[in-house]
Structures are given as structure tokens and as C-alpha cells.
Amino acid sequence: MLKVPFLPRNWTNSTENFDEADCVMVGLPYDGTCSYRPGARFGPELIRIASYGLESYSPIQERDLDDVKFYDAGEIEFQLGNREDSLQKIETAAEETLLHNKKWLGVGGEHLVTFPAIKAYSKKYPELYVIHFDAHADVREDYIEEKLSHACVMRRISEIITPDNLIQIGIRSGTQEEFEWMKENNTIAKTQEEFKERLKFPENKPVFLSVDLDVLDPSLMSGTGTPEPGGMTYNELMSWLMLLKNLNIVGADVVELSPHYDQSGVSTVTAAKVIREVLLLMN
Amino acid sequence: MLKVPFLPRNWTNSTENFDEADCVMVGLPYDGTCSYRPGARFGPELIRIASYGLESYSPIQERDLDDVKFYDAGEIEFQLGNREDSLQKIETAAEETLLHNKKWLGVGGEHLVTFPAIKAYSKKYPELYVIHFDAHADVREDYIEEKLSHACVMRRISEIITPDNLIQIGIRSGTQEEFEWMKENNTIAKTQEEFKERLKFPENKPVFLSVDLDVLDPSLMSGTGTPEPGGMTYNELMSWLMLLKNLNIVGADVVELSPHYDQSGVSTVTAAKVIREVLLLMN
């Protein structure tokens, strides 16, 4: 090999050593059920490149990525048109990650990728809680006659973990039926007070954190498939996430960056910075 | 005709039946007096396309577009360089709409299109109030020696309805003279308290609501001719609009989307969502 220094190729500040890692970052370039503006398949690799523009230190958490051992596994290779095979690969990878006693950090890709991860997690953690940040309810019974779509993903997940274990934040778009379902099942936390109330579940219960980046306002996060004005600022998202500080976060994902709608690069940088904070939060 | 299902071509959730409609949406692709960045002429058709990415349900108003009967008439055909003819066509169309006992919802196009609508409305409703959301005062006596410009539109309208019946929200740009005029005539409501005070006019007075989309901050609404930082967030606009809930809104327009400055598509989606809320508010 050549001896001059080369730039790293994995996520900034990740470890090259799988064994010493506590967390495995897995790129999930899948967007096969996207209903509006596709392209989330390009998210993981462009977020990785943007990670090199980040500082490793988080002034909010007063911690540095160097304090965390995470391994960047790269992107899973999917057959884009084959949803079943794609979901199976994600489930398998998440299972393997858990078998190695490491935490999963999925980087989407569309939101459907959370479903197979939860399937894997629920086997190990039958009492899993899922905390879901999103602009969209994603609790349709089906979407255009299809039950496995990114528009239904949280409904499917609620069938695994029960609606009682699902907490939804930031939801500002959905059908009347979805809003009724969320009300009936009390899954939404509209204020931080409500959220803190919902978080009073027995200590150390395992939590999976799923962040759909469109929870952020599209003024910042234009690079997403279904932009929905009225979202959080970055600082608002941070203040919600900081409420999770003492939870037992056993896995997470950050999804739905569609970088081709991010002409200025700002959404992609933001995605990388959210992931930095999630990494620090869960490790 | 062919029997496979085809996508609708009119605004999402609009009715195909003119007679049953309570409200007529009319596209006004006119931008002939635009002083800075033109292109509002392309607004109506691109907002219509974006309307198909919207949910029909508004969680803020807890109502669905399906509860409203509105007809999408399409875009009026203008001779772009001929201002007088263009304004006359708008006035005629608004008069006809009123004759059918339906409400007018104009989709701009530049702000000057509000003037002929108000001319038509003031004949039927001599005591009309106009509530005006905008970044710009638009109350110049004239603009570069011209009295019929989008920079003068609210001054012209005040001459019809009297300044007493004009309420202006969100204004953050204008000449010294304009700010003095607004102060003297007490047209601006700076806070929601002031606004509620101004809204204490006799019950059931007819109100025309005119929303220049640049009242929103250009971080969200880059797609406009004269972007002006310091504007409202989407949620702030909604909280102002919700104060109009019990008013007798007899007509409205939403203007100044210039979609070629909206590279990410976010402004156009936002315009469509504002229109959804206005439709629900006025019907």
C-alpha cells in the first residue's frame, strides 16, 4: 500500500474494528415504497460524506464522538424492486448485530426499513418501546391496498409491540382515521410534558428510537420525500431528544433523507449532525 | 373513453360539479407588474400539481377537504403585457362567481390580482373588510410613477373599502412613507392581541382574506419574487389564521408563489397546504 496519509472512508470518528464497537451503523439504501418523491436510496452514502464536515464534539451533550465506539458497516446491497428480500436482509442484519451484543443504528432509506429491525429487536426485547419522531403518522391500516408501505410502518410495528409501547412525536400529517387511531391508542405526545408522562415506564425498559428526518421543518430539511411545513427547528428536535438521556436506548435509526432534493447540501449536513447526537445519546 | 382509472386533473379533492360548489378556485397566472424576480405566472398550475402530495385532512382544523365543496375553474387566459385587460377579466370572473352565490378563491399570480377581485366584491359587499397577510406594506401611493402595481395594491384597495376596513398582518418591509401611512391609518396589527382588538367589528361583516405567501419566512418560502427575511413560520401563520375561525369570510386569495425560485419544491407544497387551510377556513 501507499504510505502517504489517506482520508478515512468510513463515517467520521468510527472505529475500523468491528469487535471493539458497541454500535453498528448500517446503511439501508431502500426506497421502494416511497409514495411521492423517491431518492432516499442515496441517503446513506451522502450522509457519510457530509459527516466529514462535522465537528466530533457535541456542545449540547458535552461529549465527543471519540468517546463512542461505533462501526460503520457500509450499505446493504438490495434488489430495489424486491421488497420482501430487502426487508429480510435488514432483519437478518439486525439479528446478527444483536447476536454480537451490539446496538443497531440504521441509516435510511425510507421509513419502511424500521419494520424489519423492530421484528428482530422484538424477539430479543419482548417489552420493547419505540419512540417515533415523524411529520407523518405512518399508521395507516394499508396504503393503496398495500400493508407493507412506509405509510403504514408504525401501524405494523404497533402490531408487534402493542400501541401501548409506541410513542409518537411531531406528527402533523395524516388521515382522519390515523389521527383517530393515535387518539384512541394514546400514542401521540404533543407536548414535552405529555412526553415526560409517557416516558414514566418501568426503568431500564429497552427503547428503540426511530427518527424520520421530516419531523424537522422543510425550511431546513427540504431533502426529503414528503416535505410537510410546520415542523420542528433543529434546536426543538434536540430539546426533545435530550429528554431521552437516561433511557436504555438499545437501537435506533434515522431515515428519509432524499438528498437530490437538497440542492444546497444543508439537509444532508443536518442529517449527519442528528446522527452524531443519536450516536452520543445511545452509547 | 378509456376505462382504467385516471388521475384527477383538478385540485385534489375538488368537485367536478360547478353547481354544487360553494367556492370557486380560479388560477390567476399574471405577473406583469412584478418589480424584482418575476415568475408568479407559473404559480397556479404548479400548486395544483403539488396539491396531490397533500393529505386532505387538516389536524389543526380537524376537518377534511372532503367536507368542503369547491370547484377548480382552471387558469384565466391573460394577455400578459396587457394589464387593463387582465384586471378586467379577473373582475368579470369574480363578479360572475358572486352572481352564482359562490365564494372566490384566487390563486396568484402577483398581488395586483387582488385589486379587481375587491372591486367586484365591494359592489356586493359595501362594508367589506380586507385582512391582508404580507411581508410588504403594498401601500405606496405609486411605484415608479405607476398607480396600478403590486407595490400599491393595498393602497388602491383602501381607497375602495376605506383604510378603516383594512387590517394588515406581518408587514416587515416598506418605505418610511408606507409605515407612516399604516400608522396614521392604524391598519397594522403587530400582535395577536392587537389583531383580536381590530377584529371586534360588528358581527357577520363580510371579510376578504388576502394572503401574500411572502408573509412566511423565505427559509420556507424561497419561491417568491421579493424574499424578505424575518417572516413567520408556518405554524405562526396558522395561529394567526385560526383567529379568523368565526368570521364571515366571503372570499380569499393566496398569491405570489414564484415556483422557479423553489428549487426543492418546498415552497410550492407549502402554498398548497396554506390553500387547504384557507379552503377549510372559509367554507
Add this chain to the structure above:
Amino acid sequence: MLKVPFLPRNWTNSTENFDEADCVMVGLPYDGTCSYRPGARFGPELIRIASYGLESYSPIQERDLDDVKFYDAGEIEFQLGNREDSLQKIETAAEETLLHNKKWLGVGGEHLVTFPAIKAYSKKYPELYVIHFDAHADVREDYIEEKLSHACVMRRISEIITPDNLIQIGIRSGTQEEFEWMKENNTIAKTQEEFKERLKFPENKPVFLSVDLDVLDPSLMSGTGTPEPGGMTYNELMSWLMLLKNLNIVGADVVELSPHYDQSGVSTVTAAKVIREVLLLMN
């Protein structure tokens, strides 16, 4: 209805009268098997808007769109994730079109949409010829284990019409196997001389013309999913198309505009102009 003139909503110069039309333009907003940059689903509606920037007169053919009777049926409504259902709808619509003794003009959408049209056509025209303009061979046996992908569409079609009836123009990208297949089956015409030779089939044989817009160089046609430098100029494409003047073109499609990669709007205008020329050529 209102009496002021409104802009037409269908393709420029199309007829509103289905019965009098000789040709039916059908939008096919499907891009479910797109392997690289998706978004062709947005093609048909944006091409329609761009059609209003066109002159109706073609100086190359010295004919005017007003001389042609075509009906714009709008866009078929697909369940995006459901390929089989989508293909079935296209086949049904094409069959119906033929039953009405009208010609089909599909506007894609991705190239896979040609397959169901050819299935319909081959029943009525067992000796159908297909003339295929494209950058890509699209004759893979399968693509990532999938036989019904836009990368395989011409191979599937060749199985219906036989390779003898397939003529491919402009191909500059493919696997070694694809180039070998095309050579063995003599489907490529590299020069206009070769093309004229291939066109010497019995007079009046029915021809289906399928134009993948990426046959044009991406300097002009950036708005496509898989840009491939080294393509034709617009004038070169025209000179090839003019060789078809005396053929019996019974159907056609123009596919693979992906307008979100067309920041300047030039590709979309070009797509509309190609369609104008195809309309004049086939009617």
C-alpha cells in the same frame, strides 16, 4: 361556469373530443423498477405543462399540430409498488385504445411501460415491428434476478415479436452479453444506411416506435434516470426519425423523462418537442 377565457388543461392543441381523435395520448407515471435515479413518475404532467411553451408548427415536417386529431386522456392511476397491477392497467388501456381504432401514444414513466403496450399491440398486429431509440440496450435476460425490469424490457418484447422485428438505434451502453445478443440477433442499426436497410421490410407492416429520451445526449437531456454521455443531438434524433416518414406507425411512446433532474427545464421542453414531432409523424 365562468365565462372569461380559461387556459386549456390538456396537451396543447389536443382535441377535447375523444371520438374524433385518431390518437390517444396516455400518461404513464410509473417508475417502480428504476435502478438508478427515480422520478420518471413526474414526467407526464410536467411535459404537458411544457407543451404550452411550444409552437404548434414543425418547420422540419412543415406541418402543424392543428392538422392532427389527438386526445389527451390524462395519467393512469397506478399503485406504485404494485408492478403487476400497473402493467395490467397499461395493457388494458392500450387494448381499449386499439378497440376504438385509435393509435396509442404513451408518455412515460420508465421504459418498462412499453412492454404491456406491446402485449396489447401484438394481439392485433401479429407482425408488429418495434423501432427502439435508446442509450441502453435494455436486453438483459434479467436484472438482479428480475425479468420484468426497465433494463430487460426490449428482451421481453423481443420474445413477443421475435428479435427479427426489433430495430435498435442509438444504443451506447450495456453489458457485454447484451452487445453480443444484439449482434447475434442483428437488432442494432449503427448508421442511417444500416437503418434504411433494416427498414426494407414489406410495405405497410405495422410499426411501434419507442423513444427513450436518454438516446439524446445528457448535455440536453440531463433530466433522465441514467444519463449516458455520447448521445445524439436533437437534430440527429430528428434526422433518424424523419426516415420513418412513410412507415405505417400504429403506436408509439416517449419515455424516461425524470424532471427533477432537469433544473433548467430544458429537458422537459425537449421531451415535449420530441412528442410534437412523433405526433406529426404517426398521424
Add this chain to the structure above:
Amino acid sequence: MLKVPFLPRNWTNSTENFDEADCVMVGLPYDGTCSYRPGARFGPELIRIASYGLESYSPIQERDLDDVKFYDAGEIEFQLGNREDSLQKIETAAEETLLHNKKWLGVGGEHLVTFPAIKAYSKKYPELYVIHFDAHADVREDYIEEKLSHACVMRRISEIITPDNLIQIGIRSGTQEEFEWMKENNTIAKTQEEFKERLKFPENKPVFLSVDLDVLDPSLMSGTGTPEPGGMTYNELMSWLMLLKNLNIVGADVVELSPHYDQSGVSTVTAAKVIREVLLLMN
């Protein structure tokens, strides 16, 4: 003033001394009759900025801008909505330029700006020839009932100079009537052979050169109001312009750059380079 070196603010290599100049460059930021995509008003100032990225030396003409004395007068201040006043200002400025025995080089702005320049020129040069490079015929009798539009400008000019003195190059779009008019009046030169034939007018006749940048293919010149595929490459335009080398060019303009449709900046650079060549050609 400050003594450190400051960057020049006028066109690269222009002279600061009006009196010593042989040629006056005048920016004409007018686009009031633009029928499709407006914004040519921003052309002159952005071309000036791009001029600093140019080499001053032309390898085609083997001459340097330093060999030419031209003065950059800046942009005329128009009232955008006031067409008559705008045209009058251009005519006055062109007359003054001629009174100073200098040559006019207009930088558009839309093509209508050529008309008042020709009015001024025709008084001094009753036998003026106009050589017109354009994608569009611009010889409509009127456009949407309007006789003074950029779509009619060459028809109006032909009424001043007679069609015999008009030579049109590159035309590839127009109505049937326009193509018939051009044929009848023999204004088009389709090939360089035809062009050379048309140039055989009596020696030293005064020539005004008007270049609409959309004569170039929109692959290069996306930044224009009405892009028309099928145009010239830059080198083709140069080879036509070089045929004018021995003519007595007494004035010129370069028009219709609409820089907001030039996301990459390439069209604006090209406009500046065309102007460099025109400057060298006419001086």
C-alpha cells in the same frame, strides 16, 4: 480614496474614458413583453461579472480585447411596466451614441430592445442591413393582439429597413405564417452558402448585428426564456460570425440571457464570450 488595488467594476478590459472609446456597451435590463420565462432583466449585470472569468484574447480572431476601445456605460434605468418609456430611453441612448460617432453594443434584456436601436440607426443609416441570429423567427404580425412584443420585433424592424435588408440565421421555431413570410421575403439563410450569397450586397453597407443567444442550443444556453432544442453549438455560431469579418458592422446587440435559468453559470459565461467575439468583430 484608498490606495490598495481594487478590482475594476466595468466590463473586463473596457476603458474608463468615454471619449477615447469607439464603442459604447449599454446594458438593457428590460423584459416586459417576455411571453414565457421572464428574467432577462438580470442579464447585463451578471454577464459583466462573468466577463472577469474570460481571457481577453480570442484565439479564433487572434486579437485581444486590449486592442479594442470600448466603454461600459452601465445599465439604463427603466420603469419595467412602462414599455413606451423604456423603448424611448433606448432610442435616445442609441441616438446619442451615434451623435458621438461611436458604435452601440446593446446587452439585453429581451429582444424587443433591438427595435428602438434600429429606429435610431435607420435615421443615420437609411440603407442599414440587419443580420439576425435567433432560434425564433420573431416576425409575427402581432402577438396576442400586441404589435410591440419580442415575438414581433423583426417584423417591426423589417418595416423600417425593408425585408430585403434583413438576413435571418438559425431560425428553427415559429408559426406557419412566420415561415411563409420569411420564405416569401427570402430573409432566411439556411446554409453558409446561402448566407454568403445574401452578404453580396454593395460593399461597405452598414450592418447591425443582432444576436439572440437562444440561437445556441439549450444544452449550452439553458439560461434563456424560450429554450428551443436543435440549435447551434458555440463553434458553429463562431463559424457563422466569422463570415462577417469584412463587413462594416456599425452596431450590435446580444440579447435574451435569462440568468436565473442558468444554474451552473455556463450560459452566462457563454454570453460573455459571445460578446467578446462581437466586440472584436465590430471594432
Add this chain to the structure above:
Amino acid sequence: MLKVPFLPRNWTNSTENFDEADCVMVGLPYDGTCSYRPGARFGPELIRIASYGLESYSPIQERDLDDVKFYDAGEIEFQLGNREDSLQKIETAAEETLLHNKKWLGVGGEHLVTFPAIKAYSKKYPELYVIHFDAHADVREDYIEEKLSHACVMRRISEIITPDNLIQIGIRSGTQEEFEWMKENNTIAKTQEEFKERLKFPENKPVFLSVDLDVLDPSLMSGTGTPEPGGMTYNELMSWLMLLKNLNIVGADVVELSPHYDQSGVSTVTAAKVIREVLLLMN
């Protein structure tokens, strides 16, 4: 010269008379040490163009640019690759400005341009305070072994004015060492209360105001080299700036607009508007 009115070429509402000016605006198109996305060199000229879209009146300060006498000197000519020479030119120009008893308003370019200005200022004002708005701490001891980088500029400045005289606002990104340094040296003011406390220095002390535009959130200010989500809104920045109203501001700069990342033009307009407010604040 020609007599028709020409548009001004200097900053809107600037004076052409150097002698009568109280303030000199100097463009500093330098970005040689930019570590991530370069292009700030194009800032000054594009901000100048955008200044013509501004109103001259500030409703926040209730003053008009016409009340201020400032001279637009243009852009200094740098040898981009030669940092020492570039910094020397800025220092010389700032010294000259001070010799003329005028105030310096630098328009960047990258943030390193503040350093030579402070060198010049500190000679005349040994007790200079620097108020620094920025997303980034810029107080690294060195950056990739380099001490004169935009990432170190405030550290170098603190060595001139002492950390006691440095007040930093809006900082949300840096290394752990930088945050520790700022804490130790008490340079950060996190809240307006802290800021007011820090501003209680002896009356009339000279203040230099340095605004890195990335202190604004990248939703508005995408056009910058190192976008950092979590920043101020425009109105928040204004409310901080208004706290400086009674200070003795003797110089200022506004830096780091990188206009090629500002596809919609909104960041550039915002930069111009910030400069309008700074001009009114310091004069």
C-alpha cells in the same frame, strides 16, 4: 457620456463622494483558507447586486439608509493563493480608512479577513472590544498545523485585544478544546442577559462588530461554507444586534456568504439586509 438615466453601480443608497462619507464599505473577496465549501470570494459582488432589491428603510431601527453617508469602495484585488499579501492589503486599507477618520465596513469573503482589520484597529484603539457573532468558535490554537486560518481567527484576535475584550454570540460548533477555552476565558454570552452583563464595560469604549453570517440558521443561510443547523432566525439576530444600539461601534464586518450554495438567492438577500442594519447601527 450618455444622458438617459443609468442604474447606480455601487451599493444601494451609497454616496459617490468619498470625502463626505462617514463609513467605507470594502469588499474582501478572499476565501483562501476555507476548510470545507469554498466560494466566499463571490460574496461581495453578489451582495451588492442584491442590495438593489432592498428597501432603504429599516422598520426595526426606524431609520433609512439615506440618513447614513457610506462609500462603497469596491472589492480589493487579491492574489488568491497569497495569504500574506492578501492580509497585508486588508490591513493597509483599514489603516487608510482610519487615517481618513472613517469607519470600516468589511464585506467578506471568509472570516480570516477580520484579523488584519483588527490589527489596524488595535493600533488606533488599544482598548478595542470585539463582538463576534458566529456559529463556530474560531478559537483553535491552529488548524491542521496552520495558525492563520478562518478556524483560528478569533484566537489570533484575542491575542491582540486580550480574551477579556472578546464577546462571542451564537457559537454552536467547535472542538472540546475550543469550548473549554471559551469557558475559561468567559468569552461566550449564551443569553441576552449574559450579553447585557458583558456589555457593561466603560462607556464609549470602541467596539468592532464582526458578523459571520452562519450565525443564522442554514434554513435561511444555506449559502455559506460550513452550514451548522441550530442557528438564529433573522429576527433573533436582529434582537441581539439591537442591544448594541448605544455602543460606540467604530468598525464592522459581515462575512462568509458563499453565494454558489444559495440557489434561491435568499441567503444573498439576507446578507444585504443584515448589512443594511449594521450600517444603520454603526452610523
Add this chain to the structure above:
Amino acid sequence: MLKVPFLPRNWTNSTENFDEADCVMVGLPYDGTCSYRPGARFGPELIRIASYGLESYSPIQERDLDDVKFYDAGEIEFQLGNREDSLQKIETAAEETLLHNKKWLGVGGEHLVTFPAIKAYSKKYPELYVIHFDAHADVREDYIEEKLSHACVMRRISEIITPDNLIQIGIRSGTQEEFEWMKENNTIAKTQEEFKERLKFPENKPVFLSVDLDVLDPSLMSGTGTPEPGGMTYNELMSWLMLLKNLNIVGADVVELSPHYDQSGVSTVTAAKVIREVLLLMN
């Protein structure tokens, strides 16, 4: 590690085995002397991503990347502001590559990166020929008093290899002095005939091929720092490159992609495809 298939992270079809490689691809993200629009530093990583959209088979050369053994070493880590150190690292890496008896394929970055590679090569190959494709002469004696700039790189190289061993193709921009120098030294080959003549040097002489992507017309290659209209089409570049088929190409580089000016992604795809052809040509 995880067992599901992951996407490769190195250039498409590259080998993971350094030892078996005949050629080493080295990313050179340096753009420190760029005089106009910077950003070439982002070229190598974005070209790598685009390589996955390529077919591995070249129909022009009738060979497949699988037939070539090349190793993707990644990007050298530079201190951007430190030109000397950056150039030294490149020279060292090139020397090492040669020591391993492998061929160097540099991926720029700006054109100055060719200089240190040639320094390394000239030691091993004292009779090295350099074939240089470019829009710009790059043979200035110095550029703004600087001798080591991308505008001088070929002059510096000619001082190492002698002008006799330099062949320049596609040059269409430069100063008068540069064109005179090239003429005197007979370095330009304007036609393929001239080129073939120049290639008649003794057989098997070692050749270094340096392709500045701006040799292509900016209609295709907008993503470059100094776009220059009048360039080659992709197919023209290929026809020139194919003339090198039987030469002994011992090293190469492909430089000056500036991807932030490539909004549509087409230039980046083209860069990847040019590299595919160069890889096949030299191995």
C-alpha cells in the same frame, strides 16, 4: 462482521487486493490554486459514487473493467492551505506507486496535481511524453506572480520533459503569449492528422496522459471551475483517445471536476465514464 451482502465502497470493479493490481487510482482532493470557481476538492469522492451507475463494459473499446486490475487507494489527506506539502505528498505517492511497478491514475482535484506526478515519473522515465487534453493552455510563465498554479502547470511540466515531449489537444483559451509559446514550441495538435503526426515518436516511448475534463464542452461538463464554450463532445474526446490505443501509457490523470456546479449530476457521471475509458486504455 455482518453476513448480508454489503455494497462495495471502492471504485466499481476495482480490486481489493493491492498486490494483484496493475494500476493504482489515487484521489487528489486539492484545489488550492484554483483561480475562478473552486470545489474540485470534492471531485474524487463524488466520481467514485457515480461509478456505480456505470456499466463496466465499454462498447467503444469492446472490453470490460473486469479485464483490468486496478486498486482504488482512496483520497490523499491534504492540508488545503499548504501547497508545498500537498504537492510533496502527491510526488511521494506517485514514486511509491512506481516503485511497486504499478501505474498511477490520479483523480483530481485541480490540474496542478499533475505536476508532482510528472516529477516522480520523469525520474523513472527520463524520456516521458505528456499528452494533455484541456480547454486551457496552462502554459503561463506565472499567474499573478505565482509559478506553481494550475494555470502554469504545463509550462512547469515542459521544463521537466522539454516542450518537444508535450502534446496539447483541445486548447481553446489562453493569453496571446501562451498561444505564441505553443506555436513556437509546436505543442498543439489541432487536428487528428496533426496529432497522428506528433505521435510518430519512437515506439514504446512512455506516455503520461493528462485529461482536464474541461476539454469537453460545458454543455456536458458544466461541473468545472472555468467553463469554456466551444469544447469537444464526449464522442469527439473518445475518438481522440482511441488514437492512443497502441501507445505505452504508463500513467494518467483525470482532473478538474468541480461537482457543486453539476446540479444535474451529468458531469460527474461523465467524469466516471471518461475514467472507465482511460482505465481500459492504459491497462
